[in-house]
Amino acid sequence: MFKALVLNQQDANTVSTVEQLDDSSLPDGDVVVSVEYSSLNYKDGLAITGKGRIIRQFPMVPGIDYAGKVLTSSDDRYQPGDSVVLTGWGVGENHWGGMAEKASVPADYLVPMPTGLDSRKAMIIGTAGLTAMLCVMALEDAGITPDKGDILVTGASGGVGSVAITLLDQLGYQVVACSGREQNNEWLKSIGADRVIPRDDLLEPAKPLEKQLWTGCIDTVGSKVLAKVLTQIDYDGAVAACGLAGGFDLPTTVMPFILRGVKLLGVDSVMCPFERRTQAWSRVAELLPETFYSNAGNEVALDAVPELAEAITNGQVTGRTLIKL
Structure with missing residues (x-):
């Protein structure tokens, strides 16, 4: 039993x-x-x-x-x-x-x-941490390096967001956390965020293009937040999208893609092939x-x-x- x-x-x-x-x-x-x-x-x-x-x-x-x-x-x-x-x-x-x-x-x-982990540590990482590592790897594959500028993490207080912040910090990126919970600001800074912005900043209706603020982003929210972020990504920047906590729609235009060369990278951990999966596990175990x-x-x-x-x-x-x- x-x-x-x-x-x-x-x-x-x-x-x-x-x-x-x-x-x-x-x-x-x-x-x-x-x-x-x-x-x-x-x-x-x-x-x-x-x-x-x-x-x-x-x-x-x-x-x-x-x-x-x-x-x-x-x-x-x-x-x-x-x-x-x-x-x-x-x-x-x-x-x-x-x-x-x-x-x-x-x-x-x-x-x-993975070497260096036990069951408890592996589940502190879990699906959320594996997804976060796959997002970081997607940004790396797109040429987003630490010297290029700030990386935004949306849904920063959640599982994927919190692990992503620590991974990015360990790799030398400047990390900006976006969270709807002000009471978590100091905690987010303690795990690697350089600064925190309120979620409301990303909920206002997006123009087709806005001021370039981020060289990259890991987005767990989708919908209006992702649409807003896309308009603020630097020329030749990238967004790794892995979640839909805010909705599965995407009310945006083609402008960021055709005028700034922004890349929208879909990240899936469910059907991720064994080789990529084990590579991500190895790296996340090494970095955290x-x-x-x-x-x-x-x-x-x-x-x-x-x-x-x-x-x-x-x-x-x-x-x-x-x-x-």
């Missing part, structure tokens, strides 16, 4: 309960993992509260990432006792996820634990300082997750939330 957070639908509403399940409940997979830590991401919040159409088949165990040790494996790449990390691949959406003491998945979904792990993680038990899921969808969760299994 093992404990899991299980989602069901009742009268078109999503209902979450912590249950004891038998091993026979596990889905098919090459590898069974003893989950030590999972984490709460924005997408998990949408799934658990039912605010987003994340899950289409029930019952479902949510949790788009987790870390732990292999219990059994029919794949030669993994042996019992190996430490592994999982992010993406539709886990927690259409395949049972990490908010359970055991998980069963195809071996292709797993990544060996030890102080990050003590400042960025709030640890909770499984029972606390439904209430926190509501909070994260309302923009009321700061940094990373770990779930200790």
Whole structure:
């Protein structure tokens, strides 16, 4: 038997309960993992509260990432006792996820634990941190170097934003954080932001082109915020877009692209190929300082997750939330 957070639908509403399940409940997979830590991401919040159409088949165990040790494996790449990390691949959406003491998945979904990390540290990083690293790598690939100017990070108080700030700071970039929560300003500076601007600055209607303020941006918000940012990017600058906390629309014009050569880079961590994924894990493990792990993680038990899921969808969760299994 093992404990899991299980989602069901009742009268078109999503209902979450912590249950004891038998091993026979596990889905098919090459590898069974003893989950030590999972984490709460924005997408998990949408799934658990039912605010987003994340899950289409029930019952479902949510949790788009987790870390732990292999219990059994029919794949030669993994042996019992190996430490592994999982992010993406539709886990927690259409395949049972990490908010359970055991998980069963195809071996292709797993990544060996990066050198220097354990399960707790890996989930402080989690999907959010992996996405942040992929965004940084996208900016690097676009030629955005630290000497070129300020990098803006929107949704800075969230999981992706907070990790991105620290990564950029470690690489020598000047980082400007954009947050709607003034009470987090000093915390954002403590993890690497050089200065903080209020979210309201980016909510005013955008002109086709505005004053050039940023050489690059990591955007987790989308919609009006991303549209505004695009008009303020320097000539030949770039935006790595990875989120839609503000909406999935993009009310913009072609002007930044055809007059300033601005590049809009889509970043996806869900289906990211193994080679790129392991490269990102290796780099994020190397770059994050030890102080990050003590400042960025709030640890909770499984029972606390439904209430926190509501909070994260309302923009009321700061940094990373770990779930200790």
